[in-house]
Amino acid sequence: MSVIEARTSDIAELGQQLRVDAVRASARAGSGHPTSSMSAADLMAGLLTGHLHYDFDHPHLPGNDRLVFSKGHASPLLYAMLHAAGAIDEERLLTYRRLGSELEGHPTPRLPWVDVATGSLGQGLPIGVGMALGARLSGSPARVWVLCGDGEIAEGSMWEAFAAAADFGLGNLCAIVDVNRLGQTGPTRYEWDTAAYAAQIGGFGWHTVEIDGHDPVAIDKAYAEAARQDVPTAILAKTRKGKGVAAAEDREGLHGKPLAESEKAVVELGGVRESLVRVSPPRSREPRRTQPSQPMAYPSFSVGSSAATRDGFGAAIEALGEANPDVVVVDGEVADSTRTAAFKKAFPNRFFECYIAEQQMIAAAVGLQSQGWIPYASTFAAFLTRAHDFLRMAAIGGADLRVVGSHAGVSIGADGPSQMGLEDLAMFRALWRSVVLYPCDANQAAHLTATMADLPGISYLRTTRAATPVIYRGDELFPVGGSRTLVGSAHDRAVIVAAGITVSESLGAAERLADEGIPVRVIDAYSIKPLDAATIRQAAADTGRVLTVEDHWPVGGLGDAVLDAVAGQVPDVRFHKLAVRGMPGSAGPAEQMAAAGIDSAAIVRATQRLVA
């Protein structure tokens, strides 16, 4: 075994080793992306020899540089790098894509050297922006390196990242674009025209370097040049897909396939090597700079007054920011509406304005949490759909994210359906291991906001634009998975399960129904996922009649969560689901609630029918 130090003369040789290992791993797996790995092999060899500062024995050191494979399908190259760095042995390398192996088809943090999941293109760079922000905020000298494909430059999210990184002045960020000319189905839009990319990316304020991505000297020089910039750098490297194997090089139709004659290819690449790279140590071994958190001073709204749950969130996030110096906020240019404006004013260095770019907003949060920060991301609930794929990938990567969607439902009023979150519960409930919270009053919103800080995975808080009655005291607790039975007796003839803005409507309905001699139970199901199934099942068993009511489309929200908990579990129960079924137009909040059939009057009518 030879040892490779930081010498450009070694780059070509290491590049061949990385190719050989990528080819071998893919061949053994019978699938994978060797050709996309081979184009970038010299680039990664150059990074590993002298420019990446990293301790593979301690991957979570804050001072470590970060390397993100935005072109996640080139994972065989990443695993070959880990092999060359001595982090994994050959046996493990060859488990690539096998059942139970952490060397997945696309990288995930199941491997300790991978910080975030990639594989949906166009995500690594925006996440890298978040990492670079996080590193800078931590006072870390780490640099963030992102290997990008040329095909993924077509994703709008990349341009959100180019704009944001320049705006944030992230000199610690470097995008390495592997311009190998070929996408999955054929040539990319700009093929080898690195000047076209340079004009575009340069137009966004980045430093750009165009190089031959197989020239060791040029590669080495480009990284050194990137490290000297105080703006982000894009290295636009002209490469050849399948480089090094004549039968594969720059050929169409070979994307995502093992090489046809892999053993011959290994020979053509000079055979198996076993060099070990001595990677440069991190620039710092300091622990993350942080202060201890303090007990939080909860805001308190007076019972009997009215306040919007978004105001409860806004007051809480400011108080939480005061108590916990690790809390950061990203917002999509609507801080006045989401109510993160107070946090922004109080903690400007921990507030990141992502402008109207929801993908970058969620990606920034993913990057920040990977650097130890506790991010809350907020915008209108409706516009979080913009970031659905980023949320999906965040779940795959096990990211700890807190997301807050304001302006949920028809109750926003006259702005109309484009601004109404009516599918957010469905979207967030479907995310893997998500938590979905939907407070009905400002004090509950404040407590749930604070609770989210300690939750693993993706948690979602749905807030309301309109003021709702404050029904809980400021010192009450609302555990995840809990519920509150607000009205109830041994004689209840139905249970109304509500959350958020429909809780007060349900309480009003319960009063009117009681006057009519129909006692009903009202449950505030503020924890929509996990749902308090036991309480709701008991109520269903007690009454035999379940009415759900929600300011959301009928699919995927509270009603379906209740059905899932009760159906087949409790015998002989009748159900009815009130939800928004027609497409709203513009109208006042109360008019909207009435038109959608989810206001107090509609609840009364539906309950009367249900118990009849």
Added chain:
Amino acid sequence: MSVIEARTSDIAELGQQLRVDAVRASARAGSGHPTSSMSAADLMAGLLTGHLHYDFDHPHLPGNDRLVFSKGHASPLLYAMLHAAGAIDEERLLTYRRLGSELEGHPTPRLPWVDVATGSLGQGLPIGVGMALGARLSGSPARVWVLCGDGEIAEGSMWEAFAAAADFGLGNLCAIVDVNRLGQTGPTRYEWDTAAYAAQIGGFGWHTVEIDGHDPVAIDKAYAEAARQDVPTAILAKTRKGKGVAAAEDREGLHGKPLAESEKAVVELGGVRESLVRVSPPRSREPRRTQPSQPMAYPSFSVGSSAATRDGFGAAIEALGEANPDVVVVDGEVADSTRTAAFKKAFPNRFFECYIAEQQMIAAAVGLQSQGWIPYASTFAAFLTRAHDFLRMAAIGGADLRVVGSHAGVSIGADGPSQMGLEDLAMFRALWRSVVLYPCDANQAAHLTATMADLPGISYLRTTRAATPVIYRGDELFPVGGSRTLVGSAHDRAVIVAAGITVSESLGAAERLADEGIPVRVIDAYSIKPLDAATIRQAAADTGRVLTVEDHWPVGGLGDAVLDAVAGQVPDVRFHKLAVRGMPGSAGPAEQMAAAGIDSAAIVRATQRLVA
């Protein structure tokens, strides 16, 4: 009443009228965005006088120019234009944002002069790309004008559109960017630096023109210059938000609010005017150029063979393209995987490569359908989450879209979770008035593909990567809302409801269960929305035991659809839902199905427990 002809001298005067009407409408509504309307009023006045070619009495004439308010919140300006053009009277103008009015907070096609819904920023321009493609394909001389805000330029989807429009050479497209410097919460990223926008957009290959957006001569000249280009043009107009009213002009904190003293503002703007604009007629009054469609030659796969449903779709979309000259396809650089490659080869002029830009892909489809085309949009099911917000807005706009998601579920195998569509059913089911279809064999896929051509609204076809047994003949029909009972008797002890890849697994399980003396019914619920509730309820009533099995997360898919249909409708039924509950890694297709507990063996075990 004066009549305004196409004279630049009239632009300023008309601009004031538009401002006055926007201010009045918002004041009457008590909400709305007058200041964002006032900044763009001169730009729109200039367009209306001489450059927009449009017959307001016949808004659906193919030869009409198209005007899209990408900054949909400036709807008062659009409505003021309609008033100035004589399309709506003053009384109707003042219904803005009122219950039942078609003059909604953000424009929708409920108004005949609006082609697509806007209001979620960053969507109008990508949709405009689709319109411009559609107009060109129709041989229409129409031009597409898109009024954009400066804030929305931060959306990545705008950059997908800038890249696509240049790539497609859309000289018939003009973006008019109202650079008013102020977003919702404060200054935009580039404020009045139109040169920054010009560098960026110009870098993408657009012709750019920087003007003072309140200078009538400059405005008029810019439109004329745009019309002469064979590449798309961006007019970067420096404007002042709230222009014309000192108390509002270029002031922060006034976004989305009626002016404080609206009557005074109207006086300051010169008072109410009643000028009528004589808008230029369309450049053509020809009907849309199209050929009659022919009966489709259905592809046929042999019963007993194996074929992937994506191949059934691929064969059908090619045959449909042959039969119906209005059918077009947009794809996200994965035509070889989605199987639209054959269509692409056969009908290159009706295939639009959107590269890896799923937002632009769906937006192109929205634009194309607004021009009379029948678009099918296809990519991996997982990556359709990228376009969730566009799908949401398409539903609001009543667009007729056919969307096809391939590589659904864990059965794709070794590529891992980033490539698996596991939330697509939840996403599409939650869309308003959507249709969700999930074929289990290639012949069924082909028939459903053809059926979608005639469906209104958004329809979704979920296809599978792996080959599945062909169980239906090529001439069988599969109506939307139907199902197929594949196995059944009067003695069934449970019903297994499956769809897609789990149908053959369920058939295998039924055989094994029959051998064990447990007769079960198997229903192929290929129409997941609308579901064949009657058949499934009857089966539930007949057997008292319902097992659902799906290659999808447990939330929002087939199981929830069945629960919604059966729960509370049929007494005393037990349910069990098989779905993907753990996060998959990489493994072979059969290993994945087994690990997720949705293969034949798992179905047998679950059924045994359910009937025990």
